[in-house]
Amino acid sequence: MTEHNTSDAQQAARDIAEVPAVEIITAAAVNLLSAAAIKCGLSDDPENETDLDEARKLINALAGLITAGAPEISDSHARPLRDGLRSVQLAFREASVIPDAPGKGPGEKYTGSVI
Numbered sequence: 099m100t101e102h103n104t105s106d107a108q109q110a111a112r113d114i115a116e117v118p119a120v121e122i123i124t125a126a127a128v129n130l131l132s133a134a135a136i137k138c139g140l141s142d143d144p145e146n147e148t149d150l151d152e153a154r155k156l157i158n159a160l161a162g163l164i165t166a167g168a169p170e171i172s173d174s175h176a177r178p179l180r181d182g183l184r185s186v187q188l189a190f191r192e193a194s195v196i197p198d199a200p201g202k203g204p205g206e207k208y209t210g211s212v213i
Contacts, residue, residue: 120171123163124179130160131182138189153190154204157183161205180209187212 114122135141137153160183168176183205190204191197191212198204200211 120175123167123171124175127160127163127167127179127182130156130163131179131186134160134186135189138186139193140186140189148193150190150193153186153193157186157190157204158208160186161208165208183209184212 134153134156136147137149137156139148141147164176164179164183168180187203187205187209198206200213201207203212206212
């Protein structure tokens with residue numbers, strides 16, 4: 099690493115150290131939620147962007163993050179994330195040609211059935 103790169107890395111570490119955990123957790127959840135929505139076909143170009151295999155992975159990760167993080171970030175931050183999660187879980191179910199059994203859909207091992 100050059101001296102400039104080391105300085106940039108140190109500055110980035112200082113910057114992230116100043117960000118509250120709730121903001122980092124919610125930002126990660128929003129990124130997962132947005133990607134999952136696109137992969138479920140909720141985009142301007144669903145024919146080219148829908149990928150349910152990828153959506154399943156993203157929804158599982160999102161459900162795990164929200165379930166684990168909710169007690170740490172307060173209900174006022176967790177509630178809209180849970181609502182978004184439920185929306186993408188339902189969109190996944192609607193987009194699936196062969197639906198998962200109740201309780202077996204993406205993220206449902208963390209959230210329970212969304213039917």
